[in-house]
Amino acid sequence: MENQLIGALEAGGTKMVCATGYANGTIVEQTELPTTTPDETMGAVTSWFSKRDIKALGIGAFGPTAVNPSSPQYGKILETPKTAWRYFDILGTMQRALDVPCGYDTDVNVACLGECTFGCAQGLDNVVYLTIGTGVGAGVMVGGQLIHGMLHPEAGHILVTRDPTDPLKEGSGCPYHDSCLEGLIAGPAVKKRWGGKRASELADDGEAMSLMAGYLAQALMTYVLCYAPQRIVIGGGVADHTPIVALARAKAAELLNGYIATPEIEHIEKYIVNNSLAGRQGIMGCLALGAGALKA
Template sequence: MLLGAIEAGGTKFVCGIGDENGNIIERTSFPTTTPDEVLEQVVKFFRDKDIKALGIGSFGPIDLDRTSETFGYITSTPKLQWANINLVGAIKKEFPIPIGFDTDVNAAALGEMKWGAAKGLNSCIYMTIGTGIGVGAISEGHLVHGLIHPEMGHMLVRRHPEDSFAGNCPYHKDCLEGMASGPAIEKRWGKKGQELEKNEKVWDLEAYYIAQGIANLILVLSPKKIIIGGGVAKQKQLFPLIHQNVQALLNGYVRHEVVLENIADYIVPPGLGDNAGLCGAIGLAYEAFLENNQK
């Protein structure tokens, strides 16, 4: 059975065809320009592909309330051209098949639980650190939603005593995203992260903030696996520093062996690499297909 998948990112859209086992058969990507241009390319890619369902993991904020008049919309995004765009409706108009819809990070968490680093578990966190910081969560086997959906990348963090950077978030200044996203690194240091690979102070500070976010998530949600992806997380020196900082922050309070002794196997890179989001969208498509057939 062929399933369609869309990883709708703020920078680029990735479209793919896969199967119910998470195998990606075909894929393409294109920049996130205007809605009209992007949707035209989406329709062109999926036309005549004979997909049975389609999953969308989207940048947000988005409306996930199925009882809402704006379900399926991208809502108050700072990407102004995309504000109040009925993404699901526009695609459903062209492809009247079951459509699964969630945040891009929830999709990535689902992909990692089905086929990646959290396979076999019923809870996990997926944090992406790149242009922004987003967090997807699965708890007791269910994707976490709420009033809208969690925005854990904007949790408040303690400022490092030696850090005078005001923060880069237009809403909160020095929240987690404001202090540790890719643009925050560039604004603080005057260079992109990949140009600062050998500057130890950069990554000590980065780990200090990321670890606070992770420690808070451990205390609030108690996930069985924590997965960190995104461009910034490709700096491999970050993970040992995050592990050390998380253990120091928790200070023995969470008395479980994975935190105390095996933290390198608990806080990990994506098992699916850069395919976590696309595989997760395949997972959303398959769940939508099964739900539709049970009606």
């Protein structure tokens, strides 16, 4: 199996990242295709993979999506704001076009799997992976298994307490919630609050970073208390191009206030960390997912 070529599809709301590689995480080839209409996009994706002799495929899709194999909607996108994609069958489309074993999960779950298999969470079986970019998503592994309950974790939408100094007095960047984590620290909220600026442009603004880190710290405390992970890994454009992870780490320790006394919290700089795979954790996780489908 180690020498068999595996396909990896990171299906995002903006772009589709298609790659081939091996079970050991080696990426052979990679390309990006724009996400437009389902027919146009998936036609281009299936065409790309059909020209490569892959033996299995791992798919990490944007959500919400049905990831439980027992669900009648398994493999389909669900109630996404991208209305053209609602109930589109990504998994079925790829299986019919390629006729190879396929693994299917969310984009953040496969990023979590990538870090657990190849990155800074190797050897751990209880891990939270958080991505902060145009949205906030969470992948959660418990007992060595990615969580698939009635759906998948949507921990980017947990409610946080608004900072009274927040310049964003009304509404948020989330169309569903006025005070969820995504609505207050993801890209749309940053632009709405600071006149169209991107988070990277505010990296040296101490007040802005402190505000965002405060919201992130509240969420981190919740994840620590609810999931008891062995490590929390944070990626995404906002996290990668600002100091909010380090700032939120310190604020989270203050919020916990000594209640959790474990070696992990004692060495919190090694416990709450930036991602380790230079943006490749999603594709590498898809390779691991595809390798698992090949074994099944």
